[in-house]
Amino acid sequence: MGGTSGSGYADKVSRPSPAEDRELHGQVALLLSTRDQRYTAQRRQIVRALAKLGRPATIGELVEAATGVPLSTAYRNLSILGDADVVRRVGGADGFTRFELSEQLSGQHHHHVVCECCGLVIDAATSPTLEAALVETARAIAKANGFDVTEHRLELVGRCTSCRNTAAS
Amino acid sequence: MGGTSGSGYADKVSRPSPAEDRELHGQVALLLSTRDQRYTAQRRQIVRALAKLGRPATIGELVEAATGVPLSTAYRNLSILGDADVVRRVGGADGFTRFELSEQLSGQHHHHVVCECCGLVIDAATSPTLEAALVETARAIAKANGFDVTEHRLELVGRCTSCRNTAAS
DNA sequence: CCGCGATATGAGAATGACTATCACTATAGG
DNA sequence: CCTATAGTGATAGTCATTCTCATATCGCGG
Numbered sequence: 001m002g003g004t005s006g007s008g009y010a011d012k013v014s015r016p017s018p019a020e021d022r023e024l025h026g027q028v029a030l031l032l033s034t035r036d037q038r039y040t041a042q043r044r045q046i047v048r049a050l051a052k053l054g055r056p057a058t059i060g061e062l063v064e065a066a067t068g069v070p071l072s073t074a075y076r077n078l079s080i081l082g083d084a085d086v087v088r089r090v091g092g093a094d095g096f097t098r099f100e101l102s103e104q105l106s107g108q109h110h111h112h113v114v115c116e117c118c119g120l121v122i123d124a125a126t127s128p129t130l131e132a133a134l135v136e137t138a139r140a141i142a143k144a145n146g147f148d149v150t151e152h153r154l155e156l157v158g159r160c161t162s163c164r165n166t167a168a169s
Numbered sequence: 170m171g172g173t174s175g176s177g178y179a180d181k182v183s184r185p186s187p188a189e190d191r192e193l194h195g196q197v198a199l200l201l202s203t204r205d206q207r208y209t210a211q212r213r214q215i216v217r218a219l220a221k222l223g224r225p226a227t228i229g230e231l232v233e234a235a236t237g238v239p240l241s242t243a244y245r246n247l248s249i250l251g252d253a254d255v256v257r258r259v260g261g262a263d264g265f266t267r268f269e270l271s272e273q274l275s276g277q278h279h280h281h282v283v284c285e286c287c288g289l290v291i292d293a294a295t296s297p298t299l300e301a302a303l304v305e306t307a308r309a310i311a312k313a314n315g316f317d318v319t320e321h322r323l324e325l326v327g328r329c330t331s332c333r334n335t336a337a338s
Numbered sequence: 339c340c341g342c343g344a345t346a347t348g349a350g351a352a353t354g355a356c357t358a359t360c361a362c363t364a365t366a367g368g
Numbered sequence: 369c370c371t372a373t374a375g376t377g378a379t380a381g382t383c384a385t386t387c388t389c390a391t392a393t394c395g396c397g398g
Contacts, residue, residue, distance in 0.1 A: 037345090042347075092260075097384080113318065127306060130305070142327065147284070157320040158317045161314075209374095248357090344395085346391100350389100354386100360378100360380105364375075366374095
C-alpha cells in the first residue's frame with residue numbers, strides 16, 4: 001500500500017511520500033509525452049497542487065496553491081491533463097467542478113465523502129466487501145439495461161466536523 | 170404488476186400505474202401545502218413530466234414535456250419543489266443538472282446508470298447485499314473522518330445501447 | 339549558438355446554464 | 369366582490385467555464 005496508513009479500512013487516503021512524489025512527476029511526464037504534450041512548469045505546478053491537497057480541489061483552491069498560474073491557463077491545462085488521464089473531474093455537491101489526480105497516479109481506488117453544507121470533498125478508501133457488491137451490481141445492471149458499465153462512483157453525503165460545529169441549522 | 174417488477178434485482182425501476190399517478194399528485198399537494206405552497210397547473214405539469222419520463226431529466230426535456238411552461242418558471246418551480254422534497258437534483262455526467270422525483274414519491278431507493286457518451290441517466294434498483302455494504306462503509310467513513318454521513322449516491326458509469334451501436338469511438 | 343516551426347501562455351472576450359427582477363395575473367378567503 | 373398574498377414569465381444579470389489571439393517559450397536541426 002502506498003503511504004501505508006495501517007488501519008486500511010475506510011480510512012482517509014494517505015498523502016504521497018517525497019519518493020512517491022518524484023515518481024509521480026515521472027509518470028505524468030510519460031502520460032503527457034504519449035499524447036505529444038509537454039510537462040511545462042505550469043502543469044507541474046498544478047499536479048503538485050493536486051498532490052499536495054490530496055483531495056478533489058476546486059479551481060479556486062488550485063490557482064491559489066499553484067502560484068502564478070492564471071485561471072485560463074489552469075482551466076486549459078486541467079482539460080489537457082484530463083485528456084491524458086492524469087486528472088479526473090469530480091462533480092461537486094455544490095455547483096463547482098473539482099479535480100483530483102487519476103486513480104492510476106494516486107495509486108488507490110477510492111470514493112468520496114461530501115459535505116452537503118460547505119461542499120468539502122475528501123477521499124475515502126473502500127472495503128473489499130463493498131467493491132465486490134459494486135462489481136456484482138454493475139454486472140446485473142449491465143445485463144438488465146444493455147448498458148456497458150465500466151466504472152462506478154460512490155458518494156457518501158453528510159456533514160463535516162467543522163460544519164456540524166459551526167452552524168446548527 | 171404495478172410498482173413491483175418481479176425480477177426485483179438490479180432491474181430498471183418501473184413506471185407508475187394510473188392509480189399510483191393519482192396518489193402521486195395527492196402527496197405532492199400535501200408536501201407543498203406543508204410549506205404554504207400551492208400546487209399550480211405549471212407545477213403539476215412539471216411533476217407529470219417527471220413521472221412520465223421516469224428518469225432524471227434535464228431542463229430541456231422538462232420544458233419540452235411540460236407544455237406551456239417557460240424556462241424561468243420551470244427553474245423556479247423546480248427549486249421550490251426541491252425545497253419541498255418533491256424533486257431531487259441529480260448532478261449529471263455532462264454539465265447538466267437533472268431532476269427526478271424524490272425517493273419518497275417514486276417509492277424506491279435506487280441508484281443511477283450514466284452513459285458517459287450521451288449523458289443519459291436511468292434509474293436502477295439495488296440489491297440488499299449492496300445496500301448493507303454501503304451502510305457499513307458509511308459507518309466506517311463517518312467514524313474515521315468525523316463526518317456525519319446521512320445519504321449515499323452511487324453512479325454506474327458506462328455506455329448505453331444506442332451509443333455503443335451508433336459511434337464506435 | 340542561432341533561428342525556425344510548433345506549442346504554451348495569459349489577458350480579455352464570449353458562451354451558456356442558471357438566478358434574480360418586477361410588472362402583471364390568478365387565487366384564497368373574508 | 370375585494371383585497372392580500374402568491375405565482376407567472378419576459379427580460380436582464382451572474383458567474384463558472386471556454387474561446388480567442390497576440391505574445392512568449394520550447395525543442396531541435398543546422
